[in-house]
Amino acid sequence: EAQVTQNPRYLITVTGKKLTVTCSQNMNHEYMSWYRQDPGLGLRQIYYSMNVEVTDKGDVPEGYKVSRKEKRNFPLILESPSPNQTSLYFCASSLYGNGYTFGSGTRLTVV
Amino acid sequence: AQSVAQPEDQVNVAEGNPLTVKCTYSVSGNPYLFWYVQYPNRGLQFLLKYITGDNLVKGSYGFEAEFNKSQTSFHLKKPSALVSDSALYFCAVRDIGLRSGNTGKLIFGQGTTLQVKP
Numbered sequence: 001e002a003q004v005t006q007n008p009r010y011l012i013t014v015t016g017k018k019l020t021v022t023c024s025q026n027m028n029h030e031y032m033s034w035y036r037q038d039p040g041l042g043l044r045q046i047y048y049s050m051n052v053e054v055t056d057k058g059d060v061p062e063g064y065k066v067s068r069k070e071k072r073n074f075p076l077i078l079e080s081p082s083p084n085q086t087s088l089y090f091c092a093s094s095l096y097g098n099g100y101t102f103g104s105g106t107r108l109t110v111v
Numbered sequence: 112a113q114s115v116a117q118p119e120d121q122v123n124v125a126e127g128n129p130l131t132v133k134c135t136y137s138v139s140g141n142p143y144l145f146w147y148v149q150y151p152n153r154g155l156q157f158l159l160k161y162i163t164g165d166n167l168v169k170g171s172y173g174f175e176a177e178f179n180k181s182q183t184s185f186h187l188k189k190p191s192a193l194v195s196d197s198a199l200y201f202c203a204v205r206d207i208g209l210r211s212g213n214t215g216k217l218i219f220g221q222g223t224t225l226q227v228k229p
Contacts, residue, residue, distance in 0.1 A: 031215045033217075043203075043219040090155065100157070103154055104153065105154050
């Protein structure tokens with residue numbers, strides 16, 4: 001089944017403790033992206049990647065890192081999480097930008 | 112800058128009645144427009160998209176959307192609402208801005224909660 005898989009689904013952590021949210025797609029899509037969803041703000045792009053080893057900042061990149069060493073994986077790294085990064089996170093992938101498949105989401109709480 | 116607006120935070124409709132969820136957009140060129148639905152504790156599911164062609168686009172679960180270039184709108188519609196349609200709906204436009212090149216970024220509206228009552 002074609003899908004984008006995110007892990008974990010739920011995560012509670014403490015301020016400053018590094019964490020990684022994994023994202024993997026099995027559709028050979030060249031484009032991958034991370035979004036965060038906050039009430040009243042819709043989804044905002046954090047980082048995106050056009051292909052392996054090609055990443056760039058989205059609209060809200062502060063406090064986040066990404067890497068794209070393989071086509072299928074696009075992990076989101078929070079080196080020192082803070083409470084304002086408490087949010088619902090979605091990974092998405094796309095072929096040529098004409099259709100996007102989203103993961104099931106990761107609900108992160110930073111206390 | 113490209114943007115999407117969903118003017119209603121919530122839409123309430125009775126089951127069996129037609130529903131409309133509004134979306135307006137602002138783009139510098141030809142828009143690529145999308146509708147997604149999010150059920151509680153679930154990811155975003157694709158409903159339909161407009162790239163080119165007929166202004167009336169049909170999608171999943173009986174939904175359709177009408178692209179209106181003069182009004183820069185892309186309203187989501189369904190002739191007869193079901194209670195199971197209750198969810199959060201997002202309109203989005205693909206960023207094809209000159210500044211960023213073809214980043215493939217989706218720009219989302221803030222979302223509209225649809226409540227269908229029995």
